Amino acid sequence: MMNDIFHKRKKSLNHLLDLRKPSRVEAKITCPHCKEEVLVRQVKENHKICPKCGFYFPMTPEERILSLADTKSFREQDKKLRTGNPLDFPEYEEKLAANEERTGHMDAVMTGTMMLNGIETAIAVMDGRFLMGSMGTVVGEKIVRITEYAGKKKLPLIIFSASGGARMQEGLFSLMQMAKTSAAVEKFKKDGGLFISVLTNPTTGGVSASFANLGDIIIAEPKALICFAGPRVIEQTIGQKLPKGFQRAEFLLEHGMVDMVTERKDLKEVLYKILKMHR
């Protein structure tokens, strides 16, 4: 039933918390945040949020789309795009293969179109599991393609970011994707397109300092780490511990950097309202 969201069936992810798979009644998992044992079933029924402490488990692109899209409405684009390893970086191909095996994706973003309560929209969801959601040439190219597609078809664009930053193994090619993606969303916005950026845990480095923070409207998930320089780098720089909650979604909201912090259970409704007002 849940698989019906996807036009074509995707390879099962063999993930304990995979929302599309039924779980054994008594299966448990230890919450990485509060370290309590919680029922997998309960976590899944609760938008992948720990029922004990409210910790947000990361969502896969499939799960995110599942949580938003109308039945059978998602059409994936550029599924087969794969990096050409532009620097000929040692052991990179092996790493990519292992990540593909684990996630079922060829790189760190899934893009396509879908209907959200009857409104057609372009969507990109980054996969934080794939080499930490880092942006290399494929992420850059796919983000640009879906943005240009949305521009051509006059669709709104929603991008869910989850990224550790630049793809180390692609060096300066990776840095240039910041320019490429920012240029694309800038053009899309100037031409009248609506870009809603949703920042999820973590959105950092090169993704944070490019398209992710260029949304017409920027929504953050509760407690998501959103920053340019990571907490460890800053602690090294200033030589002291960071204040609690620093660089978290609520902190950014307080500092005027995001429009709102929205809980998962409310996200679809908020997105729908925004989309409705821009039809």
Added chain:
Amino acid sequence: MEKQNITAYERVLLARSKDRAGIFDYIDALFTDFIELKGDRLGKEDGSIVGGIAMFHDIPVTIVGQRKGKTTEENIKYNFGMTSPEGYRKALRLMKQAEKFKRPVITFIDTPGAYPGLEAESNGQSTAIAENIAAMSSLETPVISIITGEGSSGGALALGVADKVWMLENAVYSILSPEGFASILWKDSARASEACDVMKITAEELLEFGLIDGVIPENENMMETIDGMLLAAIKKLQKLKGPAIAKNRYEKFRRIDGAYVGK
């Protein structure tokens, strides 16, 4: 080019040397009538960025460049060339002003990276960099960037979305410092030298990749060379209308795909 057989890491050290020309050396050698313009109009002035207007031959231009100190005192004042959001916002203000008056923008890039500090993060370092990159990509006036020393990370790219990107022979341009790279990838910042060999950060390598447009030899004629290159490029770009310049720039960055495989 003379120093062909030096290693990438030796170039990093050269690029960081405090004896290297700084922003005011370029301003003095290449321009006349420089007038410095300061402030982000939002509450701060960031000394790590020098901005202003000047004459280049008979052409009024806008100059934006990163500044490192030559002494400890200066370094503290200019934060070692590490720019804060306020600096990027000042740069953006001046570039927008250049666009209004159809002045070419020339940026000089030399930074170990955007400032990774408490206040910089609180004031929206990510947003400031993203907005500069986005605005530069659509600026309807010629933009030329020269990486004179260290071009490190988004902190460099925030001034580097240009029609022509040139590097000095011993400059380096990278996603982050070799130390940072080694620390992330191998959990050992001491392997910086090794990192340089796989990162591909030298002018020569990046020109070969087509990621930059030219290499400037570092010899006694360097300033004359830059002068000639700038003049030729600006004259050529000025023949185009603003929107055409911006469109070409968009296409230029749009094409950088690292030869991905698939459709």
